[in-house]
Amino acid sequence: MKNNKIGMSHGAGGEVMGNLISETILANLSKKSVNGGIGLDALDDGATIPLENHEIVVTTDGHTINPLFFPGGDIGRISAAGTINDVAVMGAKPLAITNAMIIKEGFPIEDLSKIIKSMDETCKEADVGVITGDTKVMEQDKIDELVIVTTGIGIVEKGKAIRDSGLEVGDKIITTGSIGDHGMSLLSFREGFGFETDLKSDVAPVWGMVEKAIEIGGVTAMKDPTRGGLSNAINEMASKSGVGIIIQDEAIPIKQQVKAVSDMLGIDPYEVANEGKVIMGVKADLADETLNAIKKDKYGKEASIIGEVVEGKRVLIETPVGGQRILEAPIADPVPRVC
């Protein structure tokens, strides 16, 4: 291995992290799936364990977001929504999360209360329980405020889990809403533009919306475009499915302010994290119906069909003037500590 130390990009959801996971983690583990379920080698949003007529869906995420309170949410909301969403994009109904907290000595108990309340509100939206947890404290200079690790547990009928690798040629690609809100709002808040814009994170639990889409019956693949953003999610879906994708640039919903801040800071809004969006592949004949179902949900109002699946193995993006370029998977999310 050329670089023998961990760098920030090893935790930033792109190619560098992917290599670390393959070479250092997957390569050293023997048993990576249970009872024929979806295991670690699939590198999907979660794993499954078949049990009787169901599959238990399991997913975990650490939350090291900085700052803890940001426009549109806080670490409590993102910790709950994050794992709820990874369960949801496996096509499973989220039932419960676990709550492991690593707290800095000296942390205000009042803030902890606020964070738990926010986690609770988010769970209530999705009718998810917080059923077990753990509390550790580290010395003042040993941790930055608070880290929360949540694990989400859901269930799906056996064989009905939705993979990120299920795209088929002809499928339409839907985004359930505008792209780049979380990463760009967090960055602009950190840079001190916080009070000049009303840009805020999209962090939200999306199971209700996903359920409406699945019911139509045409969803072939899903992923939540978190670290590495749309570019990462869509490239992963394409390469795992062994297909190409053509995206229409002007069909991608993007807020004016997100665009403005992106241009100003020179950061690609398609590479930054979203925390309340889903990218899905849908059979062409059910695409409009699925889109309409999504739009009925409060988190899906700006949903849009942004492209379609083709033969090949590249994600191409077409500009309104007729140009075409490759939409590459990012090396790493350009905004650090975003979730």
Add this chain to the structure above:
Amino acid sequence: MKNNKIGMSHGAGGEVMGNLISETILANLSKKSVNGGIGLDALDDGATIPLENHEIVVTTDGHTINPLFFPGGDIGRISAAGTINDVAVMGAKPLAITNAMIIKEGFPIEDLSKIIKSMDETCKEADVGVITGDTKVMEQDKIDELVIVTTGIGIVEKGKAIRDSGLEVGDKIITTGSIGDHGMSLLSFREGFGFETDLKSDVAPVWGMVEKAIEIGGVTAMKDPTRGGLSNAINEMASKSGVGIIIQDEAIPIKQQVKAVSDMLGIDPYEVANEGKVIMGVKADLADETLNAIKKDKYGKEASIIGEVVEGKRVLIETPVGGQRILEAPIADPVPRVC
């Protein structure tokens, strides 16, 4: 709340942590159990979610141990064994763990490899898969080396989970082995006695041993005596069960070196963490048979019946010379950052 900031003892597994969990966490959560399973209010080693003829058992633990490599194990082994054991003491077969890592920028990838290998070895012992995970990196001065949060998933036949609150008057109390090894070895290693003693951590996955005990059919309650040690576990079992316990001091297996280091440092070995032991209540008529089954396991050779359940609500400890004293639950584990 008198103390409005988090202190080290809020993460140290005794009364102070218990109060924080009740007042700040439980009090702010609405949905704490799912489908009638064992929920958060039970404050047991894990929670359960009923599904068809089974209950899914879920438990989570953060691991902030310092140092990462210690005599008898490392953070990889303790992260796997910790959640495997919390699943096991719920009476459930552990199937899988999740692996969320929070890594410091600059951390050697070689050490990460060693830690994953050790996690893998530990999982193999218990035939447990590592099925999903997460990787985050924090800046050099924002985290102490590495934190690992694992969540354990297991299954048990519906209604067969074993609570920590199931003790009944007349039951015998068994410890599956010597007490204090993990906490005292870690402390003496930190204090620099590491090379003068062969004291080492007992960290091990105990499902194999627990399974043998359960098969006999008399186990009424179980707990792994981690933070806060034997004193904490036994007091929790007694108070949740609404019973008293009388322990024979000389029946508690304790290694000579653990005793020596405890005396030297003035630390009660019954209050420090164990990482490969179980305290169980067993029906009196099956106690000897259960003990023999446990002794057949490699981790149970020093198992011993140490006391019995009586009417009342105190844990009393009898000394060989006939004295009796109350064995109090600790305020906090006296050794910090032990798991």
